[in-house]
Amino acid sequence: DVKVTQSSRYLVKRTGEKVFLECVQDMDHENMFWYRQDPGLGLRLIYFSYDVKMKEKGDIPEGYSVSREKKERFSLILESASTNQTSMYLCASSSPQGRSSAFFGQGTRLTVV
Amino acid sequence: DQQVKQNSPSLSVQEGRISILNCDYTNSMFDYFLWYKKYPAEGPTFLISISSIKDKNEDGRFTVFLNKSAKHLSLHIVPSQPGDSAVYFCAASYTGNQFYFGTGTSLTVIP
Numbered sequence: 001d002v003k004v005t006q007s008s009r010y011l012v013k014r015t016g017e018k019v020f021l022e023c024v025q026d027m028d029h030e031n032m033f034w035y036r037q038d039p040g041l042g043l044r045l046i047y048f049s050y051d052v053k054m055k056e057k058g059d060i061p062e063g064y065s066v067s068r069e070k071k072e073r074f075s076l077i078l079e080s081a082s083t084n085q086t087s088m089y090l091c092a093s094s095s096p097q098g099r100s101s102a103f104f105g106q107g108t109r110l111t112v113v
Numbered sequence: 114d115q116q117v118k119q120n121s122p123s124l125s126v127q128e129g130r131i132s133i134l135n136c137d138y139t140n141s142m143f144d145y146f147l148w149y150k151k152y153p154a155e156g157p158t159f160l161i162s163i164s165s166i167k168d169k170n171e172d173g174r175f176t177v178f179l180n181k182s183a184k185h186l187s188l189h190i191v192p193s194q195p196g197d198s199a200v201y202f203c204a205a206s207y208t209g210n211q212f213y214f215g216t217g218t219s220l221t222v223i224p
Contacts (some may be wrong), residue, residue, distance in 0.1 A: 002166075003158070006156075009154075029158075031210055034210070035186055035214075036135075040122065040216060041216060042202060042214050042215055042216035042217050043202060043214040043217075044214075045211070048210075048211060062171075080154070090156055090157070091155075092212075094210075094212070096208075096210050099144075099145045099162070099164060099206075101147055101159040101162060101204070102147075102159075102212050104149075104156035104157045104158070105156050106155055106156045107154065107155060107156045109154065
């Protein structure tokens with residue numbers, strides 16, 4: 001069974017902390033994505049990566065950075081967490097070959113206090 | 114600018130009836146469309162997709178219709194079941210590398 005695994009289901013962090021969200025996929029997918037989901041705003045793309053060490057900004061990259069040192073792992077970093085980054089964070093992966101869907105992890109509910 | 118739009122934030126349907134969820138898009142380059150289902154505190158799960166060379170794709174109780182001239186797609190669920198209550202997102206792609214999501218429609222199926 002294909003899997004995208006996010007390191008935490010729930011996280012509570014303090015304002016100003018540096019936060020790491022980890023994501024691992026076992027499907028050998030080239031593409032990996034970080035989204036955040038907020039009520040009424042749907043899924044908004046933060047960053048995506050189409051290869052190791054490659055990254056592209058999505059729609060809302062401000063306040064975030066990413067790292068992809070290995071094909072299976074894609075990390076989202078909140079450099080200095082703020083309360084407006086309280087959200088559900090979703091990692092996904094996909095293959096660029098043909099027409100395939102994106103597979104999502106279970107999500108991380110991050111609360112910044 | 115939102116390239117994929119779901120204009121109905123919520124929908125309520127009686128169990129056994131048809132649920133119709135709608136989605137509009139603006140980018141004529143999109144050639145692959147998907148529907149995802151999401152339960153609270155879980156990640157979205159893939160439901161059904163359609164290529165732009167087709168106008169209909171069916172999988173059990175779920176059918177997706179694509180009207181390219183109107184830049185509109187819809188998801189039909191027949192018959193609707195209480196377990197179908199979830200948020201549904203439509204998504205579109207044209208490069209195979211990036212997906213554009215709508216804002217979601219919360220479906221409630223009333224027993």
